[in-house]
Amino acid sequence: MKDMPESLAARTGAILLLAHVLREGRMLGDGASGLDGPAAARALRLAGLVLRHMGRADALLKDKMARQPAAKIRDILRLALVEIFEDGAAPHGVVNDAVAMARMSPRTYKQAGLVNAVLRGLSEDRSAWDALPAPALPAWLRKPLAKAWSRPRLEAIEAAHLTGAPLDLTPKGDIPEDRQIEGAVTLSTGSLRLSGGQVSTLPGFAEGDWWVQDAAAAMPARLLGDVAGLRVLDLCAAPGGKTMQLAAAGAQVTALDISGKRLRRVHANLTRTGLSAEVVEADAFAWQPDAPFDAVLLDAPCTATGTIRRHPDLPHLRESRDVETLTQLQYRLLDRALTFVKPGGRLVFCTCSLLPVEGEHQISAALKRHDGLTVDALDPEAFGLPPEAASAHGLRLLPDLWPQFGGMDGFYMAVLRRPSGDTPLPAA
Numbered sequence: 445m446k447d448m449p450e451s452l453a454a455r456t457g458a459i460l461l462l463a464h465v466l467r468e469g470r471m472l473g474d475g476a477s478g479l480d481g482p483a484a485a486r487a488l489r490l491a492g493l494v495l496r497h498m499g500r501a502d503a504l505l506k507d508k509m510a511r512q513p514a515a516k517i518r519d520i521l522r523l524a525l526v527e528i529f530e531d532g533a534a535p536h537g538v539v540n541d542a543v544a545m546a547r548m549s550p551r552t553y554k555q556a557g558l559v560n561a562v563l564r565g566l567s568e569d570r571s572a573w574d575a576l577p578a579p580a581l582p583a584w585l586r587k588p589l590a591k592a593w594s595r596p597r598l599e600a601i602e603a604a605h606l607t608g609a610p611l612d613l614t615p616k617g618d619i620p621e622d623r624q625i626e627g628a629v630t631l632s633t634g635s636l637r638l639s640g641g642q643v644s645t646l647p648g649f650a651e652g653d654w655w656v657q658d659a660a661a662a663m664p665a666r667l668l669g670d671v672a673g674l675r676v677l678d679l680c681a682a683p684g685g686k687t688m689q690l691a692a693a694g695a696q697v698t699a700l701d702i703s704g705k706r707l708r709r710v711h712a713n714l715t716r717t718g719l720s721a722e723v724v725e726a727d728a729f730a731w732q733p734d735a736p737f738d739a740v741l742l743d744a745p746c747t748a749t750g751t752i753r754r755h756p757d758l759p760h761l762r763e764s765r766d767v768e769t770l771t772q773l774q775y776r777l778l779d780r781a782l783t784f785v786k787p788g789g790r791l792v793f794c795t796c797s798l799l800p801v802e803g804e805h806q807i808s809a810a811l812k813r814h815d816g817l818t819v820d821a822l823d824p825e826a827f828g829l830p831p832e833a834a835s836a837h838g839l840r841l842l843p844d845l846w847p848q849f850g851g852m853d854g855f856y857m858a859v860l861r862r863p864s865g866d867t868p869l870p871a872a
């Protein structure tokens with residue numbers, strides 16, 4: 445791809461990325477486009493755009509083509525249509541590159557003519573594209589969401605997924621006058637919001653003034669209030685966003701995670717920000733602390749469906765079975781985490797999921813399982829959040845919240861409190 449013009453290289457990289465996601469089940473962010481620099485970034489953006497708008501492209505192609513084309517040809521057609529109708533790209537260049545991509549491989553060479561004919565026909569009819577229904581989430585996710593949220597809410601969530609996400613930063617403390625970030629807005633929750641930008645070139649990156657963290661993801665650690673001097677366990681810690689928040693607020697943090705690879709990012713983040721925490725690589729089910737903690741934060745592994753705005757590959761990579769496996773793991777981790785909390789201490793449970801089975805239902809079930817366990821009442825407005833964020837036992841954030849400011853990731857969070865003076869819970 446080295447000798448290709450950048451636009452063709454980026455489009456070729458996007459087709460590679462789509463194959464990885466749609467047929468190999470690989471994450472889009474694995475960076476497997478074979479490119480670097482601006483072409484790699486453009487390939488990633490284009491692949492993301494296709495994953496968001498694929499439903500419409502497929503509907504248009506189904507009407508136009510009697511037979512389903514080969515997978516690679518279908519991706520080339522999808523990319524071209526999405527670029528023309530959603531990205532404002534000039535049809536002439538897009539169609540030329542689509543034909544060139546079909547010609548690149550002996551297996552698709554003969555279909556270059558078909559690509560040309562289909563695209564020349566479809567690219568002239570914007571009204572056909574505009575008349576198609578808005579892209580919907582796949583059934584494995586849409587069905588449980590339709591049960592959980594009203595139809596207008598679900599449609600608003602789907603619309604929010606199409607617009608992508610702004611760039612949110614969590615400041616370590618007060619940012620010095622000479623390292624203020626131009627265009628950054630301070631949200632009422634305390635996060636800084638930018639429309640975008642290359643992270644490593646922003647002022648204060650090298651100095652560790654802040655880290656990238658969605659405004660919603662920054663909320664669970666804030667629920668603990670003043671943690672200065674408290675011993676806090678961040679139970680599923682990597683890559684360390686919440687660890688850094690707790691450390692910056694003066695807590696004595698133990699950051700535990702099962703993944704050594706992901707923990708390397710925790711170390712790197714702590715080094716860059718000059719913050720400190722005890723970092724432990726261990727399985728939460730096998731590890732035992734010397735003494736219980738004042739507070740534990742459990743950001744449990746989940747479907748991450750709350751982050752689809754930024755990860756449009758997720759709906760294509762997960763399936764119903766994953767929800768079951770993950771809810772079981774969350775339930776076991778929650779019970780395990782409770783054994784690490786001292787009597788009277790608090791456990792923040794959170795997941796970046798849109799599904800109540802990974803949020804509200806976990807807390808209702810835990811309250812039934814454990815006598816004396818209570819939840820702290822949370823007022824969203826006290827944390828700078830809109831009142832609609834109030835939910836069963838905790839706070840429920842969804843991507844359509846705060847549309848005037850650019851929305852936020854989906855998240856659920858609650859604060860559980862162990863009764864004081866109770867005996868330690870049996871190991872989960």
Ligand SMILES: C[S@@+](CC[C@H](N)C(=O)[O-])C[C@H]1O[C@@H](n2cnc3c(N)ncnc32)[C@H](O)[C@@H]1O
Pocket residue numbers: 679680681682683684685686687700701702703706726727728729743744745746
């Ligand atoms: C949602 S991510 C955590 C994100 C992190 N709290 C942050 O804010 O940057 C969930 C983490 O749980 C970890 N994990 C999964 N199973 C675990 C287990 N049995 N013990 C410890 N960590 C586990 C994963 O490696 C993953 O890093």
